[in-house]
Amino acid sequence: MVEQVFALIDCNSFYASCERVFRPDLNRVPIVVLSNNDGCVIARSADAKPFVKMGEPYHQIKGALQRNGVLAFSSNYALYGDISERVMTVIESLVPALEVYSIDEAFADLTGIDQREKLGREIRAQVLKLTGIPTGVGIAQTKTLAKLANAGAKRWQKQNGGVLDICDPQRRDKLLKVMPVDEVWGVGRRMNEHLTAMGIKTAWDLAQADAWLLRKQFSVVIEKTARELRGTPCLALEEAAPAKQEICSSRAFGQRLYEIEPIREAVATYAARACEKLRAQGSLCKRIRVAIRTGMFNPEEAKFARGIVCELPYPSDDTRLIVRAALQGLDAIFRAGHAYAKAEIMLLDLRQRGEFTDDLFAEVQPVAAAKVMSVLDEINGRWGRGTLRPARVPIAPGWGMKRELKSPSYTTRWDQLWCASCR
C-alpha cells in the first residue's frame, strides 16, 4: 500500500493579512484585529506581536497601540470569508483532495506525489500571487505531524521558505525533539501542565509515552495524538464536513439592554440567522434553546443568566415558526431589572430532511412552509441578507455590534468596492 501523506496549509496571521490585501500602504504597519464589539485582540500581524498579547482588552491597550504605531481593526468577517474562499479554491485546484479545516487552514492529500516540497512551494506562491495571503505548508504522514511541521515551517521560515516536509524519519524525529509539547495539535494549556508534570516536555516525549498510561490518565484522544506523532495515521481526510448536530447563533449586544423590546429584536434576529444556517445544511430541528445573560465580569452588576428549551410541534426549518417559539421562550425567562449583555439561540435535536421516520400520525411541516422558506432564501441570496425578513428583525438595530474600526466590505458590497485612484 502506498504510504499516506498529508499537507497542512495555514494562512499566516490570516485576519491581519486580509486587512492588508486592499491596503498596500499597510505592508509595514503592524496590525491587530479585535473581537466582536471591539472587545479584545484576536489576531496580530507578525510585526505587531512584540507590542501586544493575544486576548488583551482593547480599551486597556489603546494608548500603547497608538504609541507604537499599531493599527487596530474591528473584525470584518465578510471580507475574511470572501478571501478564505478564494484561498481554498486556489489550493483545491492544485491538490488531489482537500479538507477545509477552518477559515484559514486546510489539509490536503498528497499521497503518491513525488515532488512534495516543490508542490508545497507552488501552493504558497500561487496563493500569495492570486490572493495576496502568505501561507505556511507542513508535510508529513499524519495530520498531527503535518500540523507540527506547519508550526516548524512558520518558526524557521527564513531557513525553509515556509515549507517543511518531515516525511523523512530523521527530519521528523529532529523536529519532534525541538518542539515543545504545547505546540502539538490538541494539547491545550491545562493538558500541557499535566504532561509537563509527568516529564513530557517535547513532542518527542509525547510520541514515546506509554499509550496505555495516556489513555488511562487522559483520554483515547491524546493516545491517538501520540500514535499519530509516531507516524501511524489515525485521522483521515474529511472532504465533506458532516452536518452539524446543533446550530448556535449568539452575540453580545453593542451596549447593555434593560427592556425586553430590543432583546426581542435581537432574539428574533439570531433565530432568523440560525434558521438560515439550518436550511443551508438541509436539516430540520425539533427543539430550540433560548438564553440571555448579563455581563459576567463586572463586579458592580448583578449577575443573571437563564435559558429555556422550547419544543416545536414538528421538525421544522421555518423561520416564522422558530422565531415565534424563540420569542415565547424569551418571554418566559426575561426578568426586568437586569443589565443584559448577550442572547443566544441554539437549534437542537437536528435531523437531516428525509432521513428520519416519524410515526404515521405525527404532525409534519406543511409542504407550503418549505416552499416559502426556499423563496425567502432565494430572494436573500440574490438581493442580500435581510432583504426579506421577519418584521421583528430591524435593519439597523440600536443594540447592534460595536465595530467602529471596520474596514469596508471591499469584495462583497457594491457600495463599498475598493477604489483605485485615476489621478
Added chain:
Amino acid sequence: MSTVTILGPVGISESELPFFSARVPAGFPSPAQDHMEQTLSLDELLDIDAPHTYLVRADGDSMTGAGILDGDVLVVSRALSGRHGDVVIAAINGETFVKRLALRGEEVILLSENPKYPPRYVLEGDDLLIWGVVTDSIRRHRSHG
C-alpha cells in the same frame, strides 16, 4: 402486504433555463430545438467566479484616454503579471493607482491616459507592486431608478 416508500417532499429544481426555451408546440416541432445552446453568462465572459478576479472602482479622470471613466467598475485579474501596455492596478510606495504600464528596457513608467497627468517614472528607491491587471471595465449608461 405491500410496502410503501415515502420519497419526501418534492424539491425545487435549481437548473437554469436554457437560452432557447423551446415549448412543445401542438403542431410542428420547433425548428430551434436542435440548436439549443448554453445560457449566455456575463460571469463567464468576465471570469467573475475565478478566485483571482476582483472588482475595483475607478476614481478620477486620469485614464479617460483608455476608455476608463470616473466611477467605472474594473475587472481585475491577479493571475496576470502585467506586460508592456497593460492597464494595471499599481501600488507605488503604498499608494494605489490605475495606470498604463510601460516597460522600456530597464525603465518602468506608469502612464496616465490624460494629458493633465504627467508620466510617473519608477525610480531606484520606489516600492512598486503590480497588484493586478485590468481586463475589462463596466459602465452603466443609465442611472438607477
